[in-house]
Amino acid sequence: PMAEIIDFSGYQEEPELETMNREQLEKALRQVRERIAQLDEEEPSDMNSEEYETWGDAHEELEDLADEITDRLEELDG
Numbered sequence: 001p002m003a004e005i006i007d008f009s010g011y012q013e014e015p016e017l018e019t020m021n022r023e024q025l026e027k028a029l030r031q032v033r034e035r036i037a038q039l040d041e042e043e044p045s046d047m048n049s050e051e052y053e054t055w056g057d058a059h060e061e062l063e064d065l066a067d068e069i070t071d072r073l074e075e076l077d078g
Contacts, residue, residue: 018072020072025073025076026073029073032062032069039055039059039062042055043055
C-alpha cells in the first residue's frame with residue numbers, strides 16, 4: 001500500500017486544472033475522492049508512526065487537490 005501512495009503522488013503535480021473542461025474536472029474529482037476513500041480504509045493504527053505521517057500527508061494533499069478541483073468547477077459555473 002505504501003508504494004501506491006507514493007506512486008499516486010505523481011498526480012499531485014497539479015493536473016492542469018485551468019485547461020481542463022468540466023467533464024475532465026469531474027472525472028479527476030471522482031478519482032481523487034475514490035483515492036481518499038481508499039486511504040481512509042488503509043489508515044495506519046499507530047498514530048505516532050512514520051507510516052501514519054506519510055498517510056496523513058497523502059490524505060491532506062488529496063483533500064487540497066479535491067478542494068482546488070471543486071473551486072475550479074465553481075469558477076466554470078460563475
